Amino acid sequence: MFYRTARRLPDSYSAQLSIIGRNEDRIIAALTLLAVLTLPQFASPYFLKALLIPFLILSIAAIGLNLLMGYAGQPSLGSGAFMAVGAYTAYKLATNVPEIPIVVDFAIAGVMAAGVGIVFGLPSLRMRAFYLAIATLAIQFFIEWLFSKVAWFWNDHPSGVVSIPQFSVFGIPIDTPQKEFYLIGIIVALMTILALNLTRSHIGRQWMAVRDNETAARLMGISVRRAKLSAFAISSFYCGVAGALWAFVYLKTLGITSYSIDVSFKIMFMIVIGGVGTIGGSFIGTAFVLLVPIFLSTVASALSLPISTGSIASMEQMIFGLLIVYFVIVEPQGIVRIVRNFHQKLVSWPLNVGR
Amino acid sequence: MNMLPTIRTGRGRSDSQVIVVENVSLRFGGLAALTNVSLDVREGEIYSIIGPNGAGKTSLLNCINGFYTPTSGRITLGGDEIARLSPATIARSGLSRTFQNLALFKALSTIDNLLLGRNLKMRTNFLQAAVFLGPTKREEVKHRAAVEEIVHFLQLEAVRDEPVGQLPYGTQKRIEFGRALASEPKIILLDEPMAGMTQREKMEMCDFIRSANEMLNVTFVLIEHDIGVIMGLSDRIAVLDRGLRIAEGTPREIAADPAVISAYLGVEH
Numbered sequence: 001m002f003y004r005t006a007r008r009l010p011d012s013y014s015a016q017l018s019i020i021g022r023n024e025d026r027i028i029a030a031l032t033l034l035a036v037l038t039l040p041q042f043a044s045p046y047f048l049k050a051l052l053i054p055f056l057i058l059s060i061a062a063i064g065l066n067l068l069m070g071y072a073g074q075p076s077l078g079s080g081a082f083m084a085v086g087a088y089t090a091y092k093l094a095t096n097v098p099e100i101p102i103v104v105d106f107a108i109a110g111v112m113a114a115g116v117g118i119v120f121g122l123p124s125l126r127m128r129a130f131y132l133a134i135a136t137l138a139i140q141f142f143i144e145w146l147f148s149k150v151a152w153f154w155n156d157h158p159s160g161v162v163s164i165p166q167f168s169v170f171g172i173p174i175d176t177p178q179k180e181f182y183l184i185g186i187i188v189a190l191m192t193i194l195a196l197n198l199t200r201s202h203i204g205r206q207w208m209a210v211r212d213n214e215t216a217a218r219l220m221g222i223s224v225r226r227a228k229l230s231a232f233a234i235s236s237f238y239c240g241v242a243g244a245l246w247a248f249v250y251l252k253t254l255g256i257t258s259y260s261i262d263v264s265f266k267i268m269f270m271i272v273i274g275g276v277g278t279i280g281g282s283f284i285g286t287a288f289v290l291l292v293p294i295f296l297s298t299v300a301s302a303l304s305l306p307i308s309t310g311s312i313a314s315m316e317q318m319i320f321g322l323l324i325v326y327f328v329i330v331e332p333q334g335i336v337r338i339v340r341n342f343h344q345k346l347v348s349w350p351l352n353v354g355r
Numbered sequence: 356m357n358m359l360p361t362i363r364t365g366r367g368r369s370d371s372q373v374i375v376v377e378n379v380s381l382r383f384g385g386l387a388a389l390t391n392v393s394l395d396v397r398e399g400e401i402y403s404i405i406g407p408n409g410a411g412k413t414s415l416l417n418c419i420n421g422f423y424t425p426t427s428g429r430i431t432l433g434g435d436e437i438a439r440l441s442p443a444t445i446a447r448s449g450l451s452r453t454f455q456n457l458a459l460f461k462a463l464s465t466i467d468n469l470l471l472g473r474n475l476k477m478r479t480n481f482l483q484a485a486v487f488l489g490p491t492k493r494e495e496v497k498h499r500a501a502v503e504e505i506v507h508f509l510q511l512e513a514v515r516d517e518p519v520g521q522l523p524y525g526t527q528k529r530i531e532f533g534r535a536l537a538s539e540p541k542i543i544l545l546d547e548p549m550a551g552m553t554q555r556e557k558m559e560m561c562d563f564i565r566s567a568n569e570m571l572n573v574t575f576v577l578i579e580h581d582i583g584v585i586m587g588l589s590d591r592i593a594v595l596d597r598g599l600r601i602a603e604g605t606p607r608e609i610a611a612d613p614a615v616i617s618a619y620l621g622v623e624h
Contacts, residue, residue, distance in 0.1 A: 013499040017492060197487035201495065202470070202477040204484075205463070209471050212460035219420070219452070220538075221443045221475040230481070277462075 003346040019196055036185065040178040048177040049250075055290050056184045057245045062270040062282035063195050064238025069268070070277035071204055072231030073211025074124045078136040079267040081120075081143035082236040083243025084259035085113040088153045090244035091254050094165060095155055102167040106187070106244045113240025114233040116143075121232030125225055140261050147256040154254065161255035164248050180249050187245065191238060195279050198234065207231050208277075239267075273327055275334025284335045288327075293320055371398045373542060373574055374419060379428030379438075381414055381598075388414040389425070390598045396542070401568055401575045403585050405609075406595035407618060412578045413455060415595065416544045419576070420452050421445040432542075447475055451535040452544035455578075457527050461520030465511055465530050468519055469502040472537025505533045509563060525556040529563070536567060543567075545577040549584060557581065561588055586610065594618065 002024055010016045020026050040048060061079055069075045086109035093105040100108075116139075123135040147153050154162045167174060174180055198204050209217040210227045218224055247254040266289060274285020296316040305312065331337050345352075374396040381389040389411045396402045404412045417423040419430055421442035430438040437445050451472070460468050476498065479491045506512055509529050514522055519530055528548060535543045548564070549557045561584060567573045579585050585592060586606045594602040594609060596618040602609055609615055 013496040013503075014492060016499075017495055194485045197485050197491075198481075201484035201487060201491050202474060202479070203481060205467055205471055206474065208463055208467070209460050209474075212462055213458050215422075216454075216458035216460065217471075219442050219446055219458075220471050220534075221446050222471075223443070 003343075003349075005347060017200065019200070040181050045177040048181050051290070051294070053177070053180055053184055054246075054250050055286055056181075056188045057242050057250055058267065058270070058290065059283050059286045060188060060191055060245070061239045061242035061267050062274070062286045063192065063279060064235040064242065065267050066271045066276065066279065066282045067195060067198070067207070067238065068231045068235035070271060070275075070281075071199060071211065072207035072228060072235075074121070074228060074231060075129065075133040075268075076136040076232075076235070077133050077261070077264045077268065078117075078120060078139035078143075079239050080259045080261060080263035081140045082113045082117055082239035083246060083263065084143050084147055084256060085116050085236075086110060086240025086243035087247040087254055087259065088147055089113070089240070090248060091162070091164065092153065092155075094167065094248075098165075101169070102248070103169055106241055106248075109244040110237040110240040113243070114237040117232040117236025117239075118229050121229050121236075124228045124232065137261075140264055144256055144260065147259075161253050161257075164252050164254060167248065174249070184245060184249060187241070191241065192279060195238075199279065203230070269324065271334075273324060273334060275336030278334070278336045280339075281334045281336035284339070288335065292323060296320060372396065373398045373433055374576065375429075375431045376415070376419070377429040377431075379415070379418055379425045379430060381411070381418060381423060382426045387598050389418070389595075391428070392595070392598070392600045394593045394600060394603055396574060396576055397591075399568070399572055399574055400590040401564065401577070401588055403589040403592045404576065404578050404595060405580070405582070405585055405592060409597070410595040411598045412595055413546055416452065416546055416576070416578065419445075420450060420544055446538070446540075449541035450544070451538050451540040451542075453528075453531045453535050453546055453548060455546040455550065457524075457531055459519045459527055459531055459534070462518055464516045465506070465514050465519055465522075465533075466499070466502060466516060468530055468534050469505055469537045470498055472534035473498045473502065473539075475538060502537055505536055508536075508566070509533045525552045528552065528556075529560070532560070532563065536571075536573070539571075540573065542574045542576065545575060545579075547578055547580065549579060549581060557584060564588065 003022065008022075010021065015021075020029055039052070043052070061083060064082075065076060065079050086106075089112040090102075090105045090109040093100055093108060094102060120136065120139040124132050127135055148160060151157070154160065169183060172179065174183055199207075206217070206222045206227045207230075209220060209222055210224050214224050217227070243259060246258065251258060270285035270289045271282055272285070273288050274283065275281020293316060296319055297312075300312045300316060307315075327335060372395045376392060376394050378391045378393055379389055380387065380391055392411070392415060394402075404415060406412055414423060418425050418438070419432075421437065421440055421444070425438050428438065429436060432445065432448060432450060435448070437448070460471060463471070477494055479494055483490045506515055509532065511526075511530065511533065514526060514530075519527055522530070528551075532543075532545070532548060535545075545564070549560050552560065564575060564577070565588065568575055577589075579588075589606055591603065591605055592609045593600055594612070594615045601614045601618060602612045604612070
């Protein structure tokens with residue numbers, strides 16, 4: 001039978017450490033992967049370019065913030081700023097040092113963002129919760145100011161918004177939505193696995209210990225400072241890479257307005273709705289925040305209501321806001337909890353073992 | 356860890372002192388929490404600190420494990436001065452503790468809490484953790500096996516994967532004890548390990564403390580209010596009152612000590 005536990009409990013500790021425990025789930029995961037891999041063959045370029053690619057890129061940023069806020073317990077409203085640091089670093093490298101392969105540029109963009117993240121993570125050693133979130137706002141405003149005032153960052157171009165040069169990866173020019181999708185897909189897969197590994201190792205456990213009880217964490221020999229700053233670094237690395245991809249693959253242009261405070265808030269919504277402290281929740285939340293507005297506007301236009309487009313747009317916003325409130329009240333642990341509860345029901349059926 | 360019961364006389368108690376507190380005073384502004392307190396804990400014994408509320412018992416534990424730095428006086432651990440070291444450094448030299456009001460990682464499972472007790476033994480670095488396969492996985496499996504013995508020892512099997520924040524108070528106390536044991540310490544400081552427990556839970560806890568003491572040769576320093584428990588469990592007892600150590604001795608000596616009786620029951624006027 002599906003999802004029975006009888007006689008199928010893990011029989012070694014290493015089996016318990018696997019990311020996907022049950023065979024059924026492995027099959028589902030494999031089928032999903034296969035579907036995703038073949039998707040570009042029949043999905044429309046619009047679907048790829050306007051939905052999947054931004055979804056995947058923002059998922060990276062959401063994972064990044066989730067590592068920091070969900071696992072290490074340090075809220076941050078600077079995700080947009082770290083994305084900007086990554087984007088401008090990659091742009092400067094790609095235009096001034098074209099010899100470096102673009103993938104390396106993306107990695108350096110992440111490292112640069114990580115460096116900035118460590119510096120701006122320093123307030124976390126003294127501040128907590130809301131106060132820290134306010135302190136991270138400073139990063140956001142500082143970076144926005146920096147990248148709108150200092151023209152060196154966009155090679156002194158007269159307009160503040162510059163176009164991104166065409167690029168190729170390992171000699172393959174990335175010029176079609178299909179190729180873009182595969183490039184992003186590989187990067188997302190790699191970064192997801194790295195995040196899962198960090199969170200199931202002692203590094204992730206140290207982050208969670210600092211989140212739950214700093215005094216006890218210190219007593220376990222955990223350096224709270226190192227844990228917090230490393231979480232800031234890793235999180236900013238993810239945001240930096242996401243920011244570079246956002247400019248290079250999705251927008252094809254670079255301007256600071258694409259990395260405003262709105263983006264920071266949006267990424268925070270994603271993880272709160274999806275599930276704080278879970279990698280899977282980052283994906284679910286990103287999909288929710290990106291897809292629901294599109295779905296709502298499709299429904300609105302399909303209904304062809306006799307209302308002005310302006311009020312339809314604001315109604316969409318209101319419904320979206322209501323949905324967020326609904327999910328946060330019904331499931332404070334995020335949509336991922338609903339998925340897990342369903343999973344739990346499958347396992348315990350016909351008994352009703354609710355948790 | 357050998358789970359077979361051993362006979363109590365087989366205990367490796369000796370006269371060598373593992374913790375020596377010498378003339379320790381602790382002041383917060385004008386308030387004297389501890390005044391010239393001296394005591395010594397010998398290897399392998401169960402040493403209890405008792406006293407009325409506000410006597411300075413927890414302050415003394417906080418001084419020993421490094422949360423507080425004494426205003427004056429010396430504390431040595433196995434001969435080394437530790438009064439000015441950080442809690443983490445002291446933990447590294449084999450001393451762990453539990454707290455009066457629990458200091459567990461509430462959202463984490465029992466297993467994760469116990470594994471964090473072994474955090475100091477985990478040596479793989481960031482990159483190895485990101486790759487996971489190989490050294491980090493081997494390390495996780497190894498420590499998981501060690502922690503599983505504590506789960507067995509403290510009978511925590513049923514709550515192995517539960518987030519500890521939702522478990523009954525007595526169970527949480529047991530998990531915190533387990534986390535202190537997990538680091539394989541030489542000495543454990545227990546701050547009211549049986550507070551708020553039922554009689555049955557107290558009995559079980561006494562058994563666990565005694566077993567760890569006998570089989571693993573862990574030295575215990577504990578604060579407890581239940582005099583019945585204290586008298587039965589301890590090898591020696593120190594009595595604090597208003598920051599002063601007013602008595603030290605075996606349970607029998609303490610029970611007969613006039614200073615202790617007056618501190619607890621008041622003096623005849």
